[in-house]
Structure formats: structure tokens, C-alpha cells
Amino acid sequence: MRIAVDAMGGDFAPEEIIKGTLMSAETSPDVQLILVGRKERIEPFLAGSLPKNVSIFEASEVIEMDEHPANAVRKKKDSSIVVATRLVKQGEADAVVSAGSTGAQMAAALLGLGRIKGIERPAIVTILPTSEGGKLILDVGANMDATPAQLCQYALMGSIYATKILGISNPRVGLLNVGSEEGKGNELTQKAYPLLKEAPINFIGNVEGRDVPYGRADVVVCDGFAGNILLKTAEGLAGVLFDQIKEKITSNMVRKLGALAIKPGLKEIARMMDYAEYGGAPLLGVNGISIICHGSSKSKAILNAIRVARECVQVRLIDQIRQDLLK
Structure with a gap:
């Protein structure tokens, strides 16, 4: 090789x-x-x-x-x-x-x-750390204006990648949307939903942005515009939270002593959230x-x-x- x-x-x-x-x-x-x-x-x-x-x-x-x-x-x-x-x-x-x-x-x-x-358009896939391990989001920037058919293609490719590379059996595929109910969303998501239901994947329906960090879907499908915003927001929020935690737990001597006790746990969280652990992902x-x-x-x-x-x-x-x- x-x-x-x-x-x-x-x-x-x-x-x-x-x-x-x-x-x-x-x-x-x-x-x-x-x-x-x-x-x-x-x-x-x-x-x-x-x-x-x-x-x-x-x-x-x-x-x-x-x-x-x-x-x-x-x-x-x-x-x-x-x-x-x-x-x-x-x-x-x-x-x-x-x-x-x-x-x-x-x-x-x-x-x-x-x-x-x-495949009409490629998708940039990324692995987002969640409470349930690394999950896939695609597309995160290759195609800003996807069609319903293209979202369906993303779902298929993401499902294959999650199975073969991440080792997830029968991965759950969710459509990023503003509500969990069928019929929610804009024209793109409303038209993509029935196509995903008929696709040979484990489609679980719509997932909201707040569902993503909890790992409620193994593969989250969206257009590149929404996906890129979701990814950058998650990166920024994680950075701010870690900065705030570091500042608050070292603000005085008592807290510094307490910080020693939770340091191993914080290191585990930092490792889980570190993109370097995943390295990279393919342009599917x-x-x-x-x-x-x-x-x-x-x-x-x-x-x-x-x-x-x-x-x-x-x-x-x-x-x-x-x-x-x-x-």
C-alpha cells in the first residue's frame, strides 16, 4: 500500500x-x-x-x-x-x-x-466528538446548495463509511432540521425526507442541532452551508467552555486544590474532544x-x-x- x-x-x-x-x-x-x-x-x-x-x-x-x-x-x-x-x-x-x-x-x-x-456532488465528511463517541456530519462545506437527491447520496456514503471505518453496525442516519417532526424544515429538507425514508439506510428521521452533541444519530446529513456552521459553532463553543473551565477552577488556591482531583477526568474529556485523535476524513x-x-x-x-x-x-x-x- x-x-x-x-x-x-x-x-x-x-x-x-x-x-x-x-x-x-x-x-x-x-x-x-x-x-x-x-x-x-x-x-x-x-x-x-x-x-x-x-x-x-x-x-x-x-x-x-x-x-x-x-x-x-x-x-x-x-x-x-x-x-x-x-x-x-x-x-x-x-x-x-x-x-x-x-x-x-x-x-x-x-x-x-x-x-x-x-454521485452528483462530493461531500466533505467530518467526525464530531459527542458523548457517544465520534459521529459523522456531511456535508460540511463542499456543496453549499445541495439538492434532495444529493442529501440522499450523502446519507448512503456516510452510512457506508460509518460501518466500514468507524465499525458502527447499522448506523443511525438523521437529517439535520429545525424540528424532529416529519414535515418540518425548508423546501430542501421536506423534499429530502421521503427520499431518505426509501433509501437502503437506517434513517431515524429529523435531528435538531442540540441532538448532535448527544450522538443521537451516527450520521448527520445536511447541506454544506448548514453543516459548516454547525461544525464551526461546535468548535468555537468547545474552545470557550474549556477556556472558562480552566479559568474558573484555577481562580484561587482552594479551587486549584480541587482541580487536582478532577484533572484526570478533564484530560479524558479533552482527549475525546481532540480532533487529532480522529486525524482526518475522506472527501466522499x-x-x-x-x-x-x-x-x-x-x-x-x-x-x-x-x-x-x-x-x-x-x-x-x-x-x-x-x-x-x-x-
Whole structure:
């Protein structure tokens, strides 16, 4: 198995990307890892010689976060994300992992890999930590104006991913809405509801935003506009809560003593809420494995993202989606 890693993508590239790749090389010696990027920027962060299962593939350009994704992908054909995706297209890699511009990665995947037959638009899936473990939300930004049929496709792909990668048997699929009753919502959700009821999935009906953190659905389906707002709100709220907890429990000596007693529990919660534990998730619907990581990913997140890529390849995720679409 060969996995291409975009060494130049992300807020902490290339150092943290390289660290995570080398960690993966040590824990998964059977996987060939390809660092894609500028060799002169990669080599200074390598501790001596490369492990036998790590190589460098030269890519002279980098797509910056503030560049227009589609235009940059078309103009910078030797950028790290375009080259890494091309390796997958040409069969020289089985998956690509990147923490760079999400828009650029999506454009590179669409232009370079194309869509799976039967999928109109790809969906960015993310794993949101909940009280019941990690749950899927899709779409969180690939397609702002989805159709009812596309939401149904998201549900199918999300259900397959939850089963094959997260190990959830018969995952519960919910439609994000403003109320739990059938008939609630806007035109999109009202038209999507009957399609989801007839789809070969475990559809449990509408779920409200407050249901998501409690893990009442294993897969939450929505358009990219609503999904992105839900994700960013959850991230911001979690950050504020942890900051407030830290401030209040250390505000005086008595509370500091009490904080020592609850510190192990707080660490467990922090670990559960840490996106690095999940690493990344695939852009579902494209004809190849393209794992999207958080822009601020460090070595631990990259290590886990490579693990996710490996699992997607091992279970033949693309073939699974194709087969279910033919049913």
C-alpha cells in the first residue's frame, strides 16, 4: 500500500507533516509513504536517512490558503496537492493525505480523480466528538446548495463509511432540521425526507442541532452551508467552555486544590474532544481516497489521518460505495 502525503499543506507544514509521516512509518512498516513537496524544504526536518518505507516526490509549487482553489489548481500543476492527487490517479499511490487548503484539495480531487458514477456532488465528511463517541456530519462545506437527491447520496456514503471505518453496525442516519417532526424544515429538507425514508439506510428521521452533541444519530446529513456552521459553532463553543473551565477552577488556591482531583477526568474529556485523535476524513464521492485534515494539524493528527487512509484502502471504500449505488 502506498500513501501520498502533501508535505507542504497546513499551518505547521512541512515540519509537523513530516513528523507525523515518520511516526506512521515506524508504526506501519508495511505502508509505503510518499512525502510530496519541495525536497530542499523537506530534508532539513529528516533525522538522518529516510526510513525504507518513506520516499520524497518532488513538487515545486505550493497552493497557499488564501488563493482561489480552482484557479490555483489549474495554474499550479506542480503544486504538492495536485501532484499527490495525480499519483493516486496514475495508480502510483492508493490514497492522498493533506492538511492544506480544503478548497484546493477538493478541486484537485474533482479535476484529477473525478466523481464516482452516480454521485452528483462530493461531500466533505467530518467526525464530531459527542458523548457517544465520534459521529459523522456531511456535508460540511463542499456543496453549499445541495439538492434532495444529493442529501440522499450523502446519507448512503456516510452510512457506508460509518460501518466500514468507524465499525458502527447499522448506523443511525438523521437529517439535520429545525424540528424532529416529519414535515418540518425548508423546501430542501421536506423534499429530502421521503427520499431518505426509501433509501437502503437506517434513517431515524429529523435531528435538531442540540441532538448532535448527544450522538443521537451516527450520521448527520445536511447541506454544506448548514453543516459548516454547525461544525464551526461546535468548535468555537468547545474552545470557550474549556477556556472558562480552566479559568474558573484555577481562580484561587482552594479551587486549584480541587482541580487536582478532577484533572484526570478533564484530560479524558479533552482527549475525546481532540480532533487529532480522529486525524482526518475522506472527501466522499470522488473516485479515489483523498483524506482531508484540519489546517492546524500537527504530527499526531497526521499520524491518525494516515491511519484513516490506510483503513479506507483496506476496506476498499470506493468499491463499497460503487456497489451500494448499484443496488
